[in-house]
Structure formats: C-alpha cells, structure tokens
Amino acid sequence: MGPVPDRPATSSRTPADRPATASGPGRVLIAVYAIFAVAATSRAAVQIATRFDEAPVPYALSAFAAVVYVLATFALARTGPTWWRVALVSCSVEMTGVLVVGTLSVFDRAAFPDATVWSNFGMGYLFIPLVLPVIGLLWLRRTRPA
Amino acid sequence: MITGYAIAVAACAAGVAIWAFVLVVLHREPEKPLLMGVGALEALLAVQVVISVVMLIGGGEPGSMLTFLAYLVGSLLVLPLGTVWALAERTRSSTAILGILCLTVPVLLLRMVEVWGGASA
Numbered sequence: 001m002g003p004v005p006d007r008p009a010t011s012s013r014t015p016a017d018r019p020a021t022a023s024g025p026g027r028v029l030i031a032v033y034a035i036f037a038v039a040a041t042s043r044a045a046v047q048i049a050t051r052f053d054e055a056p057v058p059y060a061l062s063a064f065a066a067v068v069y070v071l072a073t074f075a076l077a078r079t080g081p082t083w084w085r086v087a088l089v090s091c092s093v094e095m096t097g098v099l100v101v102g103t104l105s106v107f108d109r110a111a112f113p114d115a116t117v118w119s120n121f122g123m124g125y126l127f128i129p130l131v132l133p134v135i136g137l138l139w140l141r142r143t144r145p146a
Numbered sequence: 147m148i149t150g151y152a153i154a155v156a157a158c159a160a161g162v163a164i165w166a167f168v169l170v171v172l173h174r175e176p177e178k179p180l181l182m183g184v185g186a187l188e189a190l191l192a193v194q195v196v197i198s199v200v201m202l203i204g205g206g207e208p209g210s211m212l213t214f215l216a217y218l219v220g221s222l223l224v225l226p227l228g229t230v231w232a233l234a235e236r237t238r239s240s241t242a243i244l245g246i247l248c249l250t251v252p253v254l255l256l257r258m259v260e261v262w263g264g265a266s267a
Contacts, residue, residue, distance in 0.1 A: 024239050031231060031243045035224075035250055042216050050212065 166245030182208035
C-alpha cells in the first residue's frame, strides 16, 4: 500500500471545509485524551476510595482533573458547534488547571503531599498534561465552526 | 509478576511503537503486519496477566491489590479498545494511534512492577 492522505477523500468535513475535531490527526489527540481520562479517573478513584482523609484537597483536584479529561475526550470526539464549545471550555479549564496546580505544587509542596496529574506541571507524566491542552486548543482553532 | 518477562514485553511494545512511527513518517495507513504485531503484543500481555494472577493466588502481595488489579485489567483493554478507535477511520493517523497505544504498555508494566514490589499507589 502506498502513501495515503491525512484524511480520507470522503472526509467528514464541515461545509466550511473545516475538519471535524474527530477526523484525521484529531483522532490521535482524542486517543491521548482518552488515555489520560482513564488514567486520571482510575487514579482519583483509588485515591478517594482508599485514603481520601490523608489529603482531601489534592485528591478532590485529582477527581476534578479526571472529569475535565473525560469531558474533553467526549467533546472532541463529537461533532457540531455545541460540542466544539464544550471542548474549548474543557481544554481551557485544563490549561488553567495545569498552570495553577503546577505553580502551587512547586511553591507549596506541603499542600500537595501526593501527586495529581497536574502537580509540577505534569512532570510525573512526562509533561504531557502541560502540552496536551496547548495542542487541544490549537486543534480547536483549526476546526472552529464557521 | 516476573520482572524479566515484563521487561521483555515492554521492549517488544517499544519495538512495535517504533515500527508504527516509522510507518507514520512513510505516510502509511495501518497494514496487516503492524496489526499482527499489535495482536502479538496483546497475547504477550495476556500471558503476563496469567502469570500475575497465578502468582497472586500463590500468595503474592502487591502494595495495593486494588491498584494492581486495575492495572492488570487496563493492560488487557488498552490495545483492543484503542485499535477499534484507530481503525474506525483508516488514515496515517490510525498508524500514529497504534504507536501511542504501544507506548502505554511499558508505562503500565513499569507501574505494575512498582506496585508488585510494594508501592501503594
């Protein structure tokens, strides 16, 4: 099989020739979001189920991050301007979250005894949590509905 | 868990991932040999799960049983579910998704080895 284009010829493009968020390279982005959604949800579930009393704030933040990743994954996988807006809000909240929690965790280590995905700007996750919302927002700009 | 076996599976996963990313650079959509590679990796992971379950029954005590079992289940699901998503729209991006899926395998195995060795989270 020879080289293939990034998107199929019969692509699910919008009338304005904007690619759907769940088409072409967007599907790679959604796969990474889904991996983080599952990882963050599982981690938060275990933290809250087994030792919530030890550090309620970071564990609640873990759960919040999980919700944001799940929402972003679903919104990016759907089509239509409404889901595009949900994705935009999710990715923006995620960007804010990783920057705020990242900064707080660096300057106030005592408040974050156990890691959340966003601690130290996602260092424990190879900084993917920091890069992901940037790529997400860039992709949303490219797929903005007319 | 048998650490040596986990390392071998992780190395195979890294190999399949590199193979996938080379195909991405060559603008290829997923072809049968790559899909068979992913399938073989899934079989290696299934053997890993069987080894771990047998050792758990034999009295193995991971740092957190809940976490370890979650990773065991996750390690079996990530490739099949991800492959379904990857192949729903066959493009060069599908190949990239397969590569990323393979990269999660060494991470999962590393975390499992840590938890098996006594880490609690």
